[in-house]
Amino acid sequence: MHRYREFLTSLGWTVLILAVFVTGQTIPLPNLDVSTAQDAISHVTFLRLFANVTGSDFSNQTLFSVGMGPFMSAMIIWQAVQAVGDEAISHLSPHQVSLGKYGITLVLAIAQSFQVVYLVRGSLDTFYFPGTQINIVFISTIIILVAGAMFVAWLANLNAAIGIGSSVALIIPGIVRGIPGNLINGFGDTEDVPLKITATTLTAAIIIGAIFLVLSVITNAAELRLPIERPMLDQEHSDSYLPIKVLTSAGMPFMFSSSLFMLPRYFVNQTVGPTTPLQHAIVTWFSYRTPQGILVYALVLILLNYAFGYINLQPSRQAKTLRESDDYLIGVPAGDATEAVIMHHFNLLTFISNFLILLVGVGPLIVGLWYPAAVNYSLYLGSVLILAGMVGGVADQIKGLINKNRYQIFD
Known part of the structure; x- marks a missing residue:
């Protein structure tokens, strides 16, 4: 039982935190x-799509409607700032870093809360x-x-400190809850064709989803391992590598x-439709x-795949960490040369992962030119890919908590 004590304790905290969140x-x-508030929000498609992947719930106006959206966006912005200004960020104290993250979260929470309240302003009593x-x-x-969003950010940090699944544990239930709606309603715009759920379509969706789930798990686990020499360690324990994931x-x-792709559509009146050449161009592209729209969406996916991949890997930070610890890639000088090698492999793997991203996001859209309901599979399979990555990370953490007490340094 001692072996599972830490895992069970962390699991208990996560269950409690999720219960508070729900x-x-x-x-x-x-x-x-x-x-009337639900009717007002239901017409704003991009909010529903954003809510599906951030633990938000705009369909019901509650204390935690804004959810994890501001916190997640703040973490991404902070990672981007860190990737660009690593030297300046490295000199900040943990307290200053925490203030920076919470400060960005607060600004985004105010902006998103204002947006939601403005949309439902006609439903407010005096x-x-x-x-x-x-x-x-x-x-x-x-x-x-705003208070609810900041409390959710605190819950996410608390779960990262003492629970299982880091902050993404609060997002997973929302993604699971949104998958059936993504399959049936797709992106939710006026051009969408709802997928009729019959025995045949449901069976096909389950089979396709299961096959793709397996493919997603394999892809999320796949990585390139660059061998590292660690001179400061005993030769017997010096074998190591730098992993770079394919995805x-x-x-x-x-x-x-x-x-992001649907934002320009809101410059066009959704009821009247396009009335100017610019609005017609927006609707087309x-x-x-x-x-034309499928091409633009493909470019958006490729750019985001590269940007998020670079932020997650941070090649310059990896090279700096190796240099400061006196480690190096075998056969590669430390410093700029190491960063160049890491960037080379990152670019190659990103080029490969683009094919999977486009297969998931753009493949169903191309099929949808002839079979309209197939468009829904773009959002459906995309949600499966997100879920597979998050669950994989949680599974790795659980495995680590269970196995860490199996090893003893001293008998």
């Missing part, structure tokens, strides 16, 4: 007409500041949502590609059902 997503916002005729329901609702971006392109 409970917060059932507490409705005060002074709000829920039915609430006057005591003794005045000043209606404060708009600002008070924003404050409640360095870990499926993150699918977390933001859809909402940012549609999942035109060759």
Whole structure:
């Protein structure tokens, strides 16, 4: 039992944290007409897509509706800043780093909360500041949502410290919950054709999803290992390597590609439709059902795959870490030469992973030019790829917690 004690303790904390998170997503916002608010949000497709992969729940206006969106975006922004300005970031204390991350989270939480409240403003009841005729329901609702988002960020950090699955544990339930809707409704725009669920289509979806899940697990685990020489270690224990995953971006392109791609569509009135040449161009080039739109979406996926892969790997940081520890890639001088070799392999692996990304994201769109319902599989399989990467990371952590007590340095 001693072997599983740490795992069971961490699992218990994660269950408790998830219970608090789920409970917060059932507490409705005060002074709000829920039915009309849901109607207002349902027409904003990119929010639904963003919510599916960030643990948010915009379909129900609750204390934790904003969810993990600001925190996740802040972590990505911080990683990008760290990749660009590693020298400056390395001199910050842990307290300053924490303040920076929470500061970015707060700014994004305010912006996203304002966006949500503005969209449902017609559903808000009046609430006057005591003794005045000043209606404060708009600002008070924003404050409640921001407070909920910051509390969720604290829960995510708490789970990373004492639970299982780091911060992604709070995202996984939302992704699982959104997969059936992604398959049936697709991207949710006016051009989408809902997939009719019959015995045949359900069986096909399960088989395709299972096959792709296996492929995703294999791809997420695949890595290139560059041998490292560690002169400061005893020769018997000096064999080591630098792993570079084939899918360095870990499926993150699918977390933001859809909402990013659909943003230009909101410059076009969704009810009236395009009325100017510019609006017609936007509808043509940012549609999942035109060759031009499919090309643009493919470019978005490729760019995000490269950007997130670079942020996750950070070749310059890897080279710097090796140099500072007096380690080096075998046959490669330390410093710039090491960074160049890491970049070369990263570019090669990213080129290879682009084929998988395009197969998942663009393949169904091409088929959809002839069979419209196939478009839904782009979002469906993308969610499976994200889920496989996250679950794989959680499984590795669980394995480590279980096995760490099997080894003893001293008898």
